[in-house]
Amino acid sequence: MAHLTTALTKTTAWEQIAKGDDKTMAQKILEPIQIDERQYIEIHSENMKNETFRQHQEDVEQSKLRWERALRDSTKALKEYDIWSTKLECLPLIIQARDEGKIPKGDDKSILEMGGEALEKKVDELRKLDDTKNKDKDRARSKFVEAEKAWKEFAIMRGQPFAYKSDGRYFRIGGGTISLRQRTQETLDEVGADFRKALITKNDVTKITYTDIVKVLERYERAAPLGSHDRGQISEVLNFVRENPKCSRMSFLEEAMKIADAQFRTELAKHLMKLRKTEEHRLNLDNSIDPQTEKDQVYDQGRADFMISEKRRKRLAPYKEHLTEEERIRYGLTKTEQREGGRRRDRNRDRQDNHRRRTENRRTERREDRRWTDRRPRSDRERHDGYSNSGYRHHGDNRNSQYQNNGYGRQQYSQQNRGFHGGNRGRGNYRNNNFDNQRRGNAQPANENKS
Incomplete structure (x- = not known):
């Protein structure tokens, strides 16, 4: 138990000191807690199943008997020693009374007849006997305390509580369970x-x-x-x-x-x-x-859940007028849900435009070196929106003027854009010169195969 106390004392948390709790973990474990008789019987019965625990209990019971017997012997020797010591103390008074003419009777007569030397010898023997009995009593008590301590420590070291009875009340020391088992292997x-x-x-x-x-x-x-x-x-x-x-x-x-x-x-x-x-x-x-x-x-x-939801939404879309507002919200048939796709496309387009506007993301050749001669639209959207040769997009202040110049590049007369027929917009002198044909290499000169 001393080893346990030392180990627990070393691991005392500083939080306990901060809270003003001076008790160590070992002291808390050894602190008795009052329980009822039923709990006492359960704990004690479980502990008695261990043979070593039973041997410790037998040692405690035997030590207790020896201590009680030694206590009675010591008490008896002490009383006898006290009686004869009192007789020895009364001897001078008895002698004085006899000298004064009084006749001693009873115990006084026996004390006077015994004499001082015999009384002193008797008292000395009884004193030695009392000392011996007192030492035997102390020795028996120490053994009883040691046996009881070993008994409790054994129960606590096993990780099980220890229950005992004192003055008609029942107490428990230590923690742990008595019937729960955690096996090392499953069955x-x-x-x-x-x-x-x-x-x-x-x-x-x-x-x-x-x-x-x-x-x-x-x-x-x-x-x-x-x-x-x-x-x-x-x-x-x-x-x-x-x-x-x-x-x-x-x-x-x-x-x-x-x-x-x-x-x-x-x-x-x-x-x-x-x-x-x-x-x-x-x-x-x-x-x-x-x-x-x-x-x-x-x-x-x-x-997949989202695929099933989309199929259901498309299947119910023609009949949404027959559904309640709650059902429309549940199946994604409200106006907000329908506009969500367009909003997502606009958001992605704006993100792409913002990416292209940044200086570090521009194509140098396209933006700087070829900006004076390249008449190709930057995208299909630019072509359809009627933008001309602009180094930057969204500069349409003079979009409808005869000079198709959006603030970036030299001014060019609109009639110079030969080959500008309907949706066919591109460099002059070429027919079928839209953006896709230029990309695929299918553009043809305008003066070939002209009928």
């Missing part, structure tokens, strides 16, 4: 129940993944005795899953039948037959146990 029945629950409880088998399967099979393998036939069967199923991490759930379940007993095998087969009658469960069972692979399969099957 086959415990893991088997979890294995059964994972495969047959509700519809969990349609959602089981590779991680879930490996976790329960590894527990099953550790619980089985080493070298047993059952452990070999479990290892085969576990190796199959590890070698085929993307197999379907049905493939795993067919392999898992090896480690199922006859009753569970029948129940599992019936459960799977019932599940496969539903289209959703059938597809889930045929999908992979790998989460990412299953996600791809769900997308290919068009069964």
Whole structure:
């Protein structure tokens, strides 16, 4: 217990001192707490199951008997020593009374007849006897205290509480439980129940993944005795899953039948037959146990939640006038939802324009070196919006003037843009000279094959 006290004292938290709690952890453990009789019986009965604890209790009981006997002997010797000491003290008074003419009677006569030397010798013997009995009493008491201390320390060192009775009340020392057990290894029945629950409880088998399967099979393998036939069967199923991490759930379940007993095998087969009658469960069972692979399969099957919601929205869009406002909001048929797509496109376009406006993102050749001669529009949007050769976009102050100049580049007369027929806008002297043809290299001179 001294070792425990030292160790606990070293680990005393400074927070305890800050809070004004001067008690160490060891002192708190050894502090008695009053309990009722039922708790005392439970704790003491559990401790008595330990043989060493019973031996400690026997030592305590025997030491207590020796101490009580020594206490009685010491008390008796002390009383006798006190009586004869009193007689020795009264001897001078008895002699004085005799000299005065009084006749001693009873005890006084016996004391006077015994004489001083005999009394002193008797008192000296009784004093030595009292000292011996007193030492025996102290020795017995010390042994009793040591035995009781060892008894309590043994119970506390085992991590279990110690209960005792004192003055008609019951007390407990130490913490811990008396009936809770945390085994180092799971039993086959415990893991088997979890294995059964994972495969047959509700519809969990349609959602089981590779991680879930490996976790329960590894527990099953550790619980089985080493070298047993059952452990070999479990290892085969576990190796199959590890070698085929993307197999379907049905493939795993067919392999898992090896480690199922006859009753569970029948129940599992019936459960799977019932599940496969539903289209959703059938597809889930045929999908992979790998989460990412299953996600791809769900997308290919068009069964993702957002895909189903979009299909439902398109299907109900022609009939939205017949739906309530709550139903329109639920299925995304409100005006806000319909405008969301356009807002998203505008936002992305603005982000792209802002990116192009930045100096570090400009194309030097296009913006600087060729800005005086390149008449191509910067984009299809620029072409359709009627922008001319501008180094920067959105400069349309004089867009409708005869000089198509947006503030960046030399002024050019609009009639110089030969080949500007309808949507065919580009450099002069070329026909079919739109942006796509220039990009593909299909532009032709305007004076060729002219009819």
